[in-house]
Amino acid sequence: MLKHLAQQLAERDAQAMRRRRRVTETACAPQQHISPSDDGGHAIDPDAAPREVLAFCSNDYLGLANHPALIEAWAEGARLYGVGSGASHLISGHSRAHALLEDDLAEMLSPHLPEVRALSFGTGYLANLALLTALGDEHTSIYSDVLNHASLFDGARLAKASAYTYPHHDLAGLERRLAACRTPRKLIVTDGVFSMDGDLARVPELLALAERFDAWIVVDDAHGFGVLGEQGRGVLSHFGLRSERLICMGTLGKAAGVGGAFVAAHRTVIDWLVQSARAYIYTTAAPPAMAHTLRASLRLIRGAEGDRRRQHLGELIGALRSGLPAALGVVPGAPAASGWHLTDSLTAIQPLIVGGSAEALAAAAALEAQGLWVPAIRPPTVPAGSARLRITLSATHSAGDVNRLLAALAVAARTAGAPE
Ligand SMILES: Cc1ncc(COP(=O)(O)O)c(C=O)c1O
Structure with missing residues (x-):
C-alpha cells in the first residue's frame, strides 16, 4: 500500500499536480501571515518564518469572516x-x-x-x-x-x-x-x-x-x-x-x-x-x-452594511476587469501574447485562465515572490488545459489592493506567461 501511494504521489509531482497546504497564522482577511506546511513531515515547517501576503483566494466575499x-x-x-x-x-x-x-x-x-x-x-x-x-x-x-x-x-x-x-x-x-x-x-x-x-x-x-x-x-x-x-x-x-x-x-x-x-x-x-x-x-x-x-x-x-459591501465589491470587480488588458499588455481587439484570459464572469470569482498546470504554478509562484497569494487551480478540479489563477475579491480589499494585483500580474505574465 505505502509503495503504491508513494508512486502515485511521485506521478502527481511529475505532472505539477501535487496539492500543498499553507498554514494561515492570522484571521481570514486580505493581509495574512502564512507559513509553509507539509514538507519534511511537520505540520508547520519549523525553519520558515511566517510571511505577510496580500491574499486573493478566500470566498469571504463580503469580508465578514473577521467582523x-x-x-x-x-x-x-x-x-x-x-x-x-x-x-x-x-x-x-x-x-x-x-x-x-x-x-x-x-x-x-x-x-x-x-x-x-x-x-x-x-x-x-x-x-x-x-x-x-x-x-x-x-x-x-x-x-x-x-x-x-x-x-x-x-x-x-x-x-x-x-x-x-x-x-x-x-x-x-x-x-x-x-x-x-x-x-x-x-x-x-x-x-x-x-x-x-x-x-x-x-x-x-x-x-x-x-x-x-x-x-x-x-x-x-x-x-x-x-x-x-x-x-x-x-x-x-x-x-x-x-x-x-x-x-x-x-x-x-x-x-x-x-x-x-x-x-x-x-x-x-x-x-x-x-x-x-x-x-x-x-x-x-x-x-x-x-x-x-x-x-x-x-x-x-x-442590512445597509451588506448593501455597502456589495457595492464596493462590484466596484473592485469592475476595476480588475477593466485594468487587466493593459496589465497583460493586450492590444485592443487582440488576445494577450501570453494567451492568459479572464472568464466571462461578473462575480467576485475572476479566474485568469493560463493553460497548463506547470504554467499556473509558475504564475502563482511569480505572484508569491511579489507578496501576493493567488491559488493555482489545476486538473482534476478544472478541465485539462484550463489551469488557472482563481482570483477572488472581497469587500475588504481596497482599490489599492487591486492595483497591486494588476501590477504583479503584469510581472507574472512577462515571466511565467512569456510565449516560448
Ligand atoms: C458550488 C459549491 N457547492 C458546495 C460547496 C461545499 O460547501 P462547503 O465548503 O460548505 O462544504 C462549495 C465549496 O466548498 C462550492 O463551491
Whole structure:
C-alpha cells in the first residue's frame, strides 16, 4: 500500500499536480501571515518564518469572516449554548439557535420559494450529499452541468438515481435528454455561480425547461448567496424567480463568513429530508454558537452594511476587469501574447485562465515572490488545459489592493506567461 501511494504521489509531482497546504497564522482577511506546511513531515515547517501576503483566494466575499460583530456573536452564542451541540439533530443536538436560523433563512428566501422551510447543515458538502441522496431514488433521473461542484457529483453518484451530465450551459442537449427521460421524476442540478469560472447558470431557462418537462431544479447558490440579488438573497433574486420547483442550497462559510450550509425548499421537501437524508441524520449537529453567529451574519448581509459591501465589491470587480488588458499588455481587439484570459464572469470569482498546470504554478509562484497569494487551480478540479489563477475579491480589499494585483500580474505574465 505505502509503495503504491508513494508512486502515485511521485506521478502527481511529475505532472505539477501535487496539492500543498499553507498554514494561515492570522484571521481570514486580505493581509495574512502564512507559513509553509507539509514538507519534511511537520505540520508547520519549523525553519520558515511566517510571511505577510496580500491574499486573493478566500470566498469571504463580503469580508465578514473577521467582523467584530460576528466575533462577539460567536462569544455570546458560546455563553448561551456552550461550544458543542453534543448530538445529531434528531437526537438532542437541534438547539433553539439552529431552529431560529432555519426560520431566518426561510423568511429570507420566501419571495422566491412558496411555502418555504429551511434546513441547516454543518457544511455545504454534506448538504449536497443529503439532498441528492434523499431525492434521487431509483425512479429519478439527475441531470448535472459538467462544471458543477464536486459535492453535487458525489451526491448524484451516491444516489440511486440514473445520473447524466450535460455540457456546460448546453440547454439544447438538456432539453433532448429531458424529452427522452422515462423516469417519473427528474432533477436538474446546477451551480448558481460556477465555482471555478464565476459565470452564472441560466436559471430562468432551466426553470422554463423544468416546467415544460415536469422536472425540479436544485440550485447550489454557494457563491451567489449573500452577494447577488436584493439583500443578498442570491441567484434566485438576481433573476427574479419564484417557483415551488426550485430547491435552493446555499453555503454559509463563504459570503456569510462563518460556516455551514442550508437547503431551502417547499416544506414537504424539507420534511422528507429530515426523515430520510442520511447525511443529515447521521452526523453531529454543528455547534449552536455557529448558528447563533450566522443569524447575526444574515442581519448584516440584509442590512445597509451588506448593501455597502456589495457595492464596493462590484466596484473592485469592475476595476480588475477593466485594468487587466493593459496589465497583460493586450492590444485592443487582440488576445494577450501570453494567451492568459479572464472568464466571462461578473462575480467576485475572476479566474485568469493560463493553460497548463506547470504554467499556473509558475504564475502563482511569480505572484508569491511579489507578496501576493493567488491559488493555482489545476486538473482534476478544472478541465485539462484550463489551469488557472482563481482570483477572488472581497469587500475588504481596497482599490489599492487591486492595483497591486494588476501590477504583479503584469510581472507574472512577462515571466511565467512569456510565449516560448
Ligand atoms: C458550488 C459549491 N457547492 C458546495 C460547496 C461545499 O460547501 P462547503 O465548503 O460548505 O462544504 C462549495 C465549496 O466548498 C462550492 O463551491
